Amino acid sequence: MGTRLTLPDWNALAAQADETVPLLETALLIARDEYPDLDADLYDTVLQSHAEHLRPEIDAIDAWPLKMAAINRHLFDELGYSGNHDEYYDPRNSYLNEVFERRLGNPISLAMVQMEVARRLGVPLDGVSFPGHFLVRLPVDDGILVMDPFNGGRPLGADELRERAKPHLGGDAPDDSTLLQILDPATHRAILIRVLRNLHGVYAERDEWDRAARCADRVLKLVPDQAEALRDRGLAYLKMDYAHGARHDLTRYLHVAPEAPDADAMRERLVELSAGKSRMH
Template sequence: MRAPPDIRAHLVEVGNNADDDIDLAETALVLAAVARPCVSRAPYRRHLQALVDEVADYAGGTGAGLERQIEALTLVIVKRYGYGVTDDFNDLDAANLMRVIDTRSGLPVVLGILFIHVSDSLGWRVSGIDFPGRFLVRLDYNGRRAIIDPFASSRVLTAHDMRDMLKALSGNHAELTPEHYREMSARAVLLRLQENIKTRLLREVRLEDALDVVETMLLFAPDASYLWRECGLLQARLDRPQEAVASLEEHLRRSSGPSARYNASILLQRLRARLN
């Protein structure tokens, strides 16, 4: 579904903001509204604030130590409100923050957004971790760190746990590197959220819908050159050569990788030939 004008305007504003100025949960609600444009976001904002207030009450304020932070987040989000991972990873609603709040069930990245929003609202140092195949959340306090897994009811992970997860996904040759602990900006978390939706749509060969998702992503991440390429490829598959040319030209303008530029240039030549 194509984003309505008011939502597009909001996302363009997000796209103009620095990463640190992006309100992660609010933008996730705006993205959720693309599929539910007639639904008020106000009740969902109130629920998010209730999570913040209840975690703060349990933790005893913003100065809680690391263990207390994790305990408070787990007790309120997982145990009191019953948030958990969906049984159906192909359900698009599992990547929609509104529907996840309604059902208390969603993808790990959406649950992670709840953990990040609450923690950040309380002034706790928190970030998403770009781990392969699993969205993780890291909390930092006084030089100590803990990585929790929203997929496993906010279980605290050791390096051994993460190594086992990596090998299960990538094979026994895989080993942890600093890249596996890389923090994600709010924009990157939102992109990962939307990637889940796009991937499922492509799997179902819903190309028009997948293109709508990519175009929505470009509203809040216009500098992501790979998205311009994906946009152009989808437009080409949908027999929109003029639009595809414009998107691929934008990709070339923003991209610096020689391989990506070469492949895009070849496709551009073919598309321009179709237009002539």
């Protein structure tokens, strides 16, 4: 019997250093919120079988890019993992158990599968919190190889990366140093926060405010007092008619981010909440 995969405790994650926050385990912990009976060991075994199938081939290859090409070929061509282009905002694309079951995901969940398989094979693949679509990066002799997990792990050149970044930078193409900065490896904590923010956006769009609040709450387990998550949870509580929670979070938000662009709007919400409270008595 292999070792069992132990999922972390939500309340212990905030105190952990970025480099020790476990990616796979915490991603499965996020999925367990939605799928309480999730068997974490099963998905660890699936990943391990992907890696073991590849190991002889990968060990026989010297160059990182060629190792990575073999990993991508197995995951995307042979096993059929692919980006869910038809239903991009389906929440199942963000839950790793569903990604393993359906072989469908969004850029960040597919990147996590890629990264976990690569790392088990000694290939140092990192995530990149690129604006728009999440990407992955691999060190190569003369720099880095950047790939798109949502599109079969396709390599992306500097010109295409600049074009992709432009809409998120006010229409300006980033210069070399800005592009390199954007391509910095993302910490596990940053990756997990992005997963939760994606889910929050999907649930808010669907008016599923209990789930939206839960996603913001989980961000706060990773980074207490994260301003956006305080605001998002407060607004979700407001939609759920949980006035006390909304008042607490929005007050805290204004304390943490007094100069935020929406600070005045949030102050108005708090005034309305207080007026509602005085009417009730």
